[in-house]
Each structure stands twice: as structure tokens, then as C-alpha cells.
Amino acid sequence: MPEGPSIILMKEDLQKFAGKKVIEAGGDAKFGKDIFEGKVLKEIRTFGKQTYLVFDDIAIRIHLLMFGSYEIDEQTKPDRQLRLSLIFKDGGMYFYTCNVKLVDLEFLAAIDWEADVMSDDWDPKKAEKKLKAHPEMLVCDALMDQTIFSGVGNIIKNEVLFRIGVQPESIVGNMPPKKLRELITEARNYSFDFLKWKRENTLKKHWQAHTKKICPVCGENFIKKQTGLGKRRSFYCEKDQKLY
Numbered sequence: 001m002p003e004g005p006s007i008i009l010m011k012e013d014l015q016k017f018a019g020k021k022v023i024e025a026g027g028d029a030k031f032g033k034d035i036f037e038g039k040v041l042k043e044i045r046t047f048g049k050q051t052y053l054v055f056d057d058i059a060i061r062i063h064l065l066m067f068g069s070y071e072i073d074e075q076t077k078p079d080r081q082l083r084l085s086l087i088f089k090d091g092g093m094y095f096y097t098c099n100v101k102l103v104d105l106e107f108l109a110a111i112d113w114e115a116d117v118m119s120d121d122w123d124p125k126k127a128e129k130k131l132k133a134h135p136e137m138l139v140c141d142a143l144m145d146q147t148i149f150s151g152v153g154n155i156i157k158n159e160v161l162f163r164i165g166v167q168p169e170s171i172v173g174n175m176p177p178k179k180l181r182e183l184i185t186e187a188r189n190y191s192f193d194f195l196k197w198k199r200e201n202t203l204k205k206h207w208q209a210h211t212k213k214i215c216p217v218c219g220e221n222f223i224k225k226q227t228g229l230g231k232r233r234s235f236y237c238e239k240d241q242k243l244y
Helices: 004-017 105-110 124-132 139-144 154-164 177-200
Strands: 022-026 043-047 050-054 059-063 069-072 082-088 091-096 099-103 223-227 232-236
Touching: 004 043, 004 050, 004 069, 004 091, 004 177, 050 105, 059 105, 082 099, 124 177, 139 154, 139 177, 139 232, 154 177, 154 232
Parallel strands: none
Antiparallel strands: 022 082, 043 050, 050 059, 059 099, 069 091, 082 091, 223 232
């Protein structure tokens, strides 16, 4: 599943169509696409792993899920995978194997944009307050909770916990306040590092924990384990990461 930084890159690719008029719409999304023909795409917004194509009176939410993808200007994948296409005078956007849904502008207004770790509106104090309200949560679940850290996915989770020296099955309420603040700070810091390395096509070269077998600090074997409510893969060092 693409994480927040990858969605930022998608927004940048789509940005050239902002302010342009749709001349044709297609795909097998479960709503009438023809209502968008003749409408102007006002703006493109992102919230964590979600992208919103905003028009005057309605928006389209795109969630790439686990295997979704997109293309610009040319459709190279078969129609059976095409969920939505929007064609403009100077090109088009194509979304495949993803979730596409209509939302109204009231829905957009109700989004807690301050929860997006990559947004200029990000509010670390609000994130800290939400964490303290759930002292029983495992930290691996807390990082993946999109109402607290919108945009954080499994890669960021593993790398952040390695950076701050905390095991994924630590309990939030057991972590010292300083560690909680480190968690919040590094969730944002690593997300922007992810974005930089993704642009450079060097992301995997910088992984310290995710999918790794040996700890780069002590040389001991990493633990590989499914953790948390979502049973997502965690990679961690029992020696260099503390269990709280």
C-alpha cells in the first residue's frame, strides 16, 4: 500500500490538470462518470494515503489500497483494471485497481487535516493528546492509526521505531513522555526523508530495519514478527530497541 510520501508524488504528477476542464470520463467506478464532463478540476488535495480530486460541488476520493496504480496521459493497462479515467484537452489521468468514491464538500470540511504527518497543518500536540487518550494501545498500532498519524504505513512504522529504539509491541502508556515526543517527531521526519529518497529512487538503500535480517547497530539478528491488531510485519532488534 503506498504511504503518504508516495501519494504526495502522485499529487505532483496530477497537478498539471488542476484548473483544467474534463472533456471525457470513464472507468468502472460505481457512479455516473458523465457528470464530470465539462466540469473544471479545481484542486488536488491529499490526506495521508488518500487523494481528493475537488470540483465545484463534489470531490472524488482515490485510495490506491494494496495494489492500485495510476498513469498520466496514456492508458497502458486493460479496461478491466481501470476504475477511473479523466481526460483533458492536454492529456489524462488513469487509476487502476483502486477504490474510487464520490464525497461531498462537507465530508472534506470535516477531515482532520492536522493529522496528516506531511501537511503544513500537522499538529504534533494534537497527536500527543490522541496518544495519551489511548494508553493501552501498542505503539505499532498507534503509528498505523490514520486518525493519529495519517500517511504512516508499515515501512515508516518499522523505520521510526528503529530510529527511536522502541520495540513495536511496547504499550503507549508505558513509554516515557520524552519517547512519545520522539515518536511524534520522527514520524514526520522520516516521512519527509522517505519523500526525498523516493524522488532519488534510493529509498530501499536507506532502510535500516524494514525487511532487514541483521541489526546495523549491533549485528544481531532482527526479529521478524506480525504485530498489532492488523498483524503487519515488524522487523526489530531486541537489543537496541526497548520494550516498554
